[in-house]
Amino acid sequence: MNKPPAGNGTLVSNGAAPSLRAQPLDRIEPRLPAALSLEEMREEVERALAEVEFPAPAGAERLAEAARYALLGGGKRVRPILAMAAAQAFGIPVREVLPTACAIELIHTNSLIVDDLPAMDNHAKRRGRPTLHRLYGDDIAILAGCALLSEAQRLILADQPGPAELRNRLLQAVLEATGTAGMVGGQFLDVTKYRPHGRDDLERLQMLKTGTLLVASVRCGTLIAANRTDPDFDSFAASLGSLFQVVDDILDETGKASWLGKIPGSDRLAGRMTHVTMFGLRGARETARELHERSLESLAEIDARTPGSTQPLREIADLVYRRKQ
């Protein structure tokens, strides 16, 4: 699983970087980044998210407090880590990605706040704590949700280093995945109980719910690192997004109530169309195995072409495949 030795006849071995890579980076060039582990990335994200400021006018401090409560309530931070890990595959310091990575987490947080509202799924708890509207009221929760969307874009504009053209491309990638054609479109299909017609349509639905923002996360990483999107990175992220959903469907059927925070089998009982209810547990497990395999194949392609480490991306795929809650 480790990176093959540098300068191995790959597409990128025509510069100085590969020859540097053979020796300990810290000793030669302190500015070159050491590769971060998944856990180190998570810590970086957590630190950066805690520092995000919501400039509230006098009297509106509780609005900023509400936004921070929702944002800093734990979570796996998959999206920002994906952006950082994608950039690291190109060998660039993950910190250069942090503002955009955090912005995507703000947007994801908006979707959680909205999904939890009484008008939507009406959840009382999220990650073991009261949901935002239960603690602050529906009105403040809705306003905090809107604020997170605007502040996310502002974060990219104000803090993401690089030329203006890059910030535009990042915003475009993020907004396409957020608006009617992406996340919000997926939330709509969910709340209106859209019934997919067959496997392709189910995958399209699940792609909208989770996949588009995951793909955007990876895209932001490669845009910052290499000023381009990359079909193998896109495929990796799309497989990962689908995998995430299939595993969700499986866990709904097989998970323990204490882990799920709901009764196992609730999808089936509610007549929802999922990989399990449509193709059985066995079919869903086979799909998960295929998707995990496909994500690793994309990583192998990436590995052959990029100078940095894809190890954290591999670990994310494994974690998503094997997760139990």
Place this chain on the structure above:
Amino acid sequence: MNKPPAGNGTLVSNGAAPSLRAQPLDRIEPRLPAALSLEEMREEVERALAEVEFPAPAGAERLAEAARYALLGGGKRVRPILAMAAAQAFGIPVREVLPTACAIELIHTNSLIVDDLPAMDNHAKRRGRPTLHRLYGDDIAILAGCALLSEAQRLILADQPGPAELRNRLLQAVLEATGTAGMVGGQFLDVTKYRPHGRDDLERLQMLKTGTLLVASVRCGTLIAANRTDPDFDSFAASLGSLFQVVDDILDETGKASWLGKIPGSDRLAGRMTHVTMFGLRGARETARELHERSLESLAEIDARTPGSTQPLREIADLVYRRKQ
């Protein structure tokens, strides 16, 4: 009130434009814009808003429909017209401002949808039609509101002509006025019934509720036209924003129920702090007169320095001052 003859020793009369202005523009240089009237600008905005697309995935067409219902339900279109009129003061074609102008109207529409929700002001009607949530349900209204925020930014990125740096600045101006430090901050103070301490604090509150987005509208116009913000334009927009609110306060006390859509005096009955309840009708009217005067003074400064027509800006100030509903 008309523009003084061009080339009058002003700051801008060192180029070709002023000498062109003395003759009918259409005859000399067909690409130079004819000045549009307020009504013509409103028509341009209405046409452009009707063309804004919300790319919805299959099954989510009703989400796009909901966003369009809220967006195209009438309204004075003050914000987009302000952006266009500010650009016209510099003599540039108002159409160059349209994407950003429309984006601001999308954001304003988000605030109306949110304010009307049962969790907020719980309005059944808006501009004589059922509010969005009454027609589509709270869930879809909330999602459409979020979609409008994202699609607004996307509109600027995708359609606003000019260099990437300009789009960055426009987005920054719009987002600062939208997030916690602007519109959403104002909505928070409103919904939590913040009680202002004296006149300055009342003006600050009202600035947040209306002023910041009006200032941003004008700023976008001058950024596109002249690649800069301008303190006189800012002052004009700030006076206009305050004027709008003071007149609102006066109309709440003196308006007719059929025009207001609510019982006259409802602010007073609800114990709200307004210019009328704090300083009496006479005090409020005096403030309105001063603000109107101040906005015209800013325009006189602008008029002395810009090549185009400020007539529509003047008409907006007059209309806001004299409006009866």
